[in-house]
Amino acid sequence: MDTRTATAELGWISFPANGWEEVSGYDENLNTIRTYQVCNVFEGSQNNWLLSTRVDRRAAQRVYVEIRFTVRDCASIPSVPGSCKETFNLYYLETDRPLAEGRGAGHWTNAPFLKVDTIAADESFSQVDFGGRLMKVNTEVRSFGPLSRGRGFHLAFQDLGACMSLLAVRVFYKKCPSVVQNFAFFPETLTGAESTSLVIARGSCIASAEEVDVPIKLYCNGDGEWMVPIGSCSCKAGYEPDKANVCRACPQGTFKSFQGAGLCQQCPANSFSVAEAATLCGCRNGYYRGDVDKPEDACTSVPSAPRNVVSVVNETSVLLEWGPPRDTGHRGDLAYNVLCRRCPGNERRACQPCDDSVAFSPGRRGLKGHRVEISKLRAHTAYAFEVQAINGVSNKSPYPAQQLSINITTNQAAPSLVPIMHQVSSTSRSFSLSWPPPEQPNGIILDYEIRFYDKVGIPVTVVQSRSPGVVLEGLRPGTGYLVQVRARTVAGYGAFSKEMLFHTLTDDEYKSELGQQLSLIAGSLVGGIFIISLVAIAIICTRRRQLKESVYGDKLQQYNTGGEVTLRPDVFSGPAPIVTFPTLSDGHRSPGVKIYIDPFTYEDPNEAVHEFAKEIDAACVKMEEVIGAGEFGEVYKGRLKPVGKKELPVAIKTLKAGYSERQRRDFLSEASIMGQFDQPNIIRLEGVVTKSRPTMIITEFMENGALDSFLRQNDGQFPVIQLVGMLRGIASGMRYLAEMSYVHRDLAARNILVNSNLVCKVSDFGLSRYLEEDTSDPTYTSSLGGKIPVRWTAPEAIAYRKFTSASDVWSYGIVTWEVMSYGERPYWDMSNQDVINAIEQDFRLPAPMDCPLVLHQLMLDCWQKDRNARPKFPDVVSMLDKMIRNPASLKTGGADDNIPPAGTSPHALLDRRAPDLSGVSSVEDWLSALRMTQYRDSFIGSGFSSLPLVTQLTTEDLQRMGVSLAGHQKKILTSVQSMRDQIDDQSPTESL
Structure with a gap:
């Protein structure tokens, strides 16, 4: 108006x-x-x-x-x-x-x-x-x-x-006019309802431009002015930008190989483009571009043949040298291959490739130098060698690599070394030896020369033998002799073999062996009776070897010192695995369990060390080798020999020199913590050394090291039930800590140690802290800064430094994911900030490959945003026990299985059905059922206002609407496909 x-x-x-x-x-x-x-x-x-x-x-x-x-x-x-x-x-x-x-x-x-x-x-x-x-x-x-x-x-x-x-x-009224900015077009947009409102306008790339950042949007303020640009487009490969926000095609003779702000370039040497908008200039005839060459590199050609090859023959070896080719093809990656062919009877047309035994030094392919030594050739044999010049485009040329050939004939040569000798028999005065002929006799072996002497230095004795064997006599009883042998042809002797030590028998041993031989003769008379029994035993042993799943097949998780899991050998191959458990108590404590005492509450922290940790005499500790490095010093593998007790392997943490008193106190505080725990799935403290240098913490030795690296080294080696057993042990240890009012704060697979029996034990209490006993909802609030292991930490602990047993349960869910993925890094290569943002938007890790659905649901329960909704560790142990006793529940779910709603009991998943969407009548109801209501405005604003329109959704549509998380896209598209399938399954009458 x-x-x-x-x-x-x-x-x-x-x-x-x-x-x-x-x-x-x-x-x-x-x-x-x-x-x-x-x-x-x-x-x-x-x-x-x-x-x-x-x-x-x-x-x-x-x-x-x-x-x-x-x-x-x-x-x-x-x-x-x-x-x-x-x-x-x-x-x-x-x-x-x-x-x-x-x-x-x-x-x-x-x-x-x-x-x-x-x-x-x-x-x-x-x-x-x-x-x-x-x-x-x-x-x-x-x-x-x-x-x-x-x-x-x-x-x-x-x-x-x-x-x-x-x-x-x-x-x-006011509006922001249509505009082209950052190579994106933004339509005319009305201002918002308030003068301070910002209205989002979605942009679309102009012609010949592609998205750089998604989503592309501008904000229209209340005064009708554009502001806050987010995202942008840039010109496609083959197009360059101009000042008017237009992408212009590269003219003939130019190209642009990448998307972005760069300008078109002239075609490099020996290349051309005949059409506009070229992304790559084609090479002219006879020129090529290598696999690692960039589009802006010039096209090059293959090199010419090497020049002036010469050879020097030395018995069965030959030295080849050559000069570089006249034309390198204008490249700097010139190399040489040497081909060898053996020509029997000097017949060049009958040449065959050389055996693999022929040795090339420094090699036969990809040589950078101009010489090669070829050895282990046959004597008196004709060979043909070809030296090829190659570069980075030789594999692109239709013509073979340029080469230079040379023919040589080897000379007579002495035989090679005798590889090994065997002792056939021995008496108190002699022993019998045999050996195989040299690998390269280089002619007919005329005889062998054997020399030997005893270890105390008696002069060398030399004998000959025409056959590959000898009996050395006149020796002393119970004496060791060093023996060597060499072969002779018409070309002379070869080199002596390596010294080998053989022993004669003592007189007593010789008499005993004679008696055994007589007994053997007598026993052979009745041996036939046992032949059938031996055959049966052999069949049984063979069958047992076939049934063994892996080197760890018989090492299932031990749950306590008094009982262990027994896994039947046919558990991996039969249709119905059976697992029996003598006991699953694993030290489960009653409500009267003792409460953990924080060593930092002591006025003198050394007093806590002496109260909870045993002092060990340094003379009883032997350090053998460094196996790692900790925050305070090296970690050694060693031996502990307590007085009057059996020696045992231990791990030894040391405090490096030059420490401060605070560092010593912090170092020993971990021993004060571990010394209070006594449970099979918690690392056991053997004691400390504080009265001598270096200061040490000594724990039991875990042969297989950290769980994450152990799983990566044995990827795919364990049946699912064995992984569940390992997870059950970890949960048992964490249940014990929770009952002691103790929060770990750094539960991760890297802090779980594994022994030779695959028992998993919780370790590394450097970040752990005490929970107040008289608090109904005990928490630990960090007043300091410090680093937090973001990928393993619950959101409330990241945001507010609130640590409880519930935050440890969240971390346990991550550990479960690590175990089922065989040590894969949680959230892959996402940054810590991206992890925090994704969790805040309800993203959760998907099930690892071949992970049972019931286990993934347990993870999702551990990752409930409301910490009070997460299961307690006793509940986790109970769930895992039920899975182990019911192996059918561990049926592997596919990677594309629908993620069940948070809070669904793992037990209920045993009879889980596909979700029924028949009651959904609107887009809002559908998003609510998927727990994706945060995208309601995006769906409606993009025109997907009804379920028939939703069934046409694509991945590109979701990206344009701002649904960028891969997990959310997968969940929505899976539901869309389900709706399509339901529509396809309806009869024509039902459709009407």
């Missing part, structure tokens, strides 16, 4: 009849205008209304009204009563239909008008000039909103006793 230039009657509604009056007049520029005037200042109790025609709001949520008016100064009117006003009120009324005239006084009094403001004049006039023009025109602008109840509205002006003229009224 704009009455500034209106000259015809406006036709607005006024009440009462003697109130507002429409008249013609002039503005300050002497233009004819239509105005409304009122001046009943001499009459009391004025209530004059003026209602405009209906204004269509055109989807605007906030409207602005510009009013031009004049007001007579009450002081300039003679004998004016005290009720004279210099203000008026502005109202509006939303409606779908125009209001009609003839309304009574009650309507104006009781109508649901909404007041915008009381408007006062900045300037008033006291007289009219001789031209009849009104002086001192006021202009005021007001806005109101949000408008949502009707397609339009009326303006209402209320006069309560002023002498004024309404010169012009202009009604308008």
Whole structure:
């Protein structure tokens, strides 16, 4: 609406009849205008209304009204009563239909008008000039909103006793104009309902541009100005940007290989482009681009053949040298291959590739130098060698690599070494030896030479043998002799073999062996009786080896010192695995269990060490090798030999030199903590060394080390039931800690140690802290900074440093995921901040490959956002016990299985069915069922306002709507596919 230039009657509604009056007049520029005037200042109790025609709001949520008016100064009117006003009120009324005239006084009094403001004049006039023009025109602008109840509205002006003229009224809304920014087009966008509102406008890339950051959007502020750009597009490969936000195709002879802000480049040497928008210049004939070459690199060619190859033959070895090719193909990655062929009878056409036994030094392929030594050739044999010059484009050329050939014949050579000798028999005065012939005899072996001497230095004795064996006699009883042998051909002797030690028997041993031989002869008479038994035993042993699943197949998790899990050998191959448990008590404690005591509550922390940790004499400790490094020093594998007890392997943590008193106190505090625990699934403290240097903490030795690295080294080696047994042990240890009112704070697979029996034990108490006993909801609040293991830590612990046993349960869920994925890194390569954001948006890790559905549901229960909804560790142990006793529940679920709702009991998953969406009737209901209501506005705003439209969803649609988390996309698309399947399964009648 704009009455500034209106000259015809406006036709607005006024009440009462003697109130507002429409008249013609002039503005300050002497233009004819239509105005409304009122001046009943001499009459009391004025209530004059003026209602405009209906204004269509055109989807605007906030409207602005510009009013031009004049007001007579009450002081300039003679004998004016005290009720004279210099203000008026502005109202509006939303409606779908125009209001009609003839309304009574009650309507104006009781109508649901909404007041915008009381408007006062900045300037008033006291007289009219001789031209009849009104002086001192006021202009005021007001806005109101949000408008949502009707397609339009009326303006209402209320006069309560002023002498004024309404010169012009202009009604308008604000919008941000369409714009191209960052190579994205943003449509015309209306401002929001409030003056401070920011309205999101989704952008789309201009022609020949692609998204860089998703989503692409701008914000339209209340003044109709664009601000806060997010995301952008950039020109595609083959297009370059210009200053006008346009992507222009690269002209012929140029290219651009990447998306982004770069400009087109001239084609590199030996390449060309014949069409516009080229992303790569093609190579000219005879030129190529290598696999590792960049698009901007020049095209190159293959090298020519090497030059001037020469050879030097030395018996069965040959040295080849050559010069570089004249043409390297204009590349810097020149290399050489050497091919060897053996030509029997000097017949070149019958040449065959050389045996693998032929040795090339430094190698036969990819040589950077110009020489190679070839050995272990056959004597008196013709060979053909080819030296090839290759580079990074040789594999692209249709022609073979350029090569230079040379033919040589080897000379006569001595035989190679005898590889090994065997002792056939032994007496007190002799022993018999045999050996295989040399690998390369290089001719006919004429005889062997054997030399031997005893270890005390008797002179060397040399004998000959025509066969590969010898009996050495005249030796001393019970003596060791060092023996060597070498072969001889017409070319001479080869080198002696390595010395090998053989022993004669003592006289007593010789007599005993004679007796055994006599017994053997007698026993052979009855041996046939046992042949059938031996065959049966062999069959049984073979069967047992076939049934063994892996090297760990018989090492199931031990749950306590008094009972262990027994896994039947056929558990991995039969249809119904059976697992029996003599006991699952694992030291489960009653409510009267002792409470952990924080060593930092002691006035002297050393007193806590002496109370909870046993002092060990350093002489009883032997350090053998370094196996790691901790925060305070090295960690060793060693042996502990307590007085009067059996020696045992231990792990030894040491405190490095130059420590401060605080470092020593913090170091020993872990021993004060571990010393209070006594449970099979908690690492056992053997004692401490504090009275000598270095200071040590000594624990039991866990042969298989940390759980995460152990699983990675044995990826896929364990049956699921064995992994569940390991998880059960960890849960048992954590249940024990929780019952002692203790929070670990750093539960992760890296802090779980595994022994040779695959018993998992909780370790590393460096981040752990005490829970107050008398608190109903015990927490630990860190007043310090410090690092938090974000990927393993519950959201409330990250945000508020609130640590409870419930936060340890969250960490246990991550450990379960690590175990089932064989040590994969949680959340993969996401940054810590991305992990925090994803968890806040209800993202949870998907099931690892081949993970049973019931186990993944246990993880999801551990990852409940409400910590009170998470299971307690006794509940976790109970769930795992039930899974182990019912192996059928561990049936592997596919990676695409639907994620069940949070809170679904793992026990209930044994009979879980696919979700039924038949009761869903709207998009909002559907999103609510999927727990994805945060995307409701995105779906409706993008046009997916009904379920039939939702069934057409694609991954690209979800990305445009801002659904960027892969887990959320998968969950939504899985449900969409389910709805499509239900529609396809309906009969034609049902569809109608």
